[in-house]
Amino acid sequence: MPLTLITAADAAYYTGRPVGTIWRWASEGRITSHGGRYDLSELPRKTVDEWADEVILGDPPPLPEGVRAA
Numbered sequence: 922m923p924l925t926l927i928t929a930a931d932a933a934y935y936t937g938r939p940v941g942t943i944w945r946w947a948s949e950g951r952i953t954s955h956g957g958r959y960d961l962s963e964l965p966r967k968t969v970d971e972w973a974d975e976v977i978l979g980d981p982p983p984l985p986e987g988v989r990a991a
Contacts, residue, residue: 926960927959949984
């Protein structure tokens with residue numbers, strides 16, 4: 922299956938998190954950086970509840986075995 926690569930800014934929008942979080946996830950090995958772009962299938966999607974007017978964030982990607990969070 923081909924990768925769907927997006928920029929860090931697009932990944933931040935898609936997940937509802939800051940760009941710095943996307944970069945940190947990549948440095949921790951939670952997601953793979955492909956030359957500064959990220960595969961959409963590795964990212965948790967945010968959900969917007971329009972009735973409650975809130976954004977619900979998906980769970981962060983898991984850390985690789987034996988790695989500690991930054």
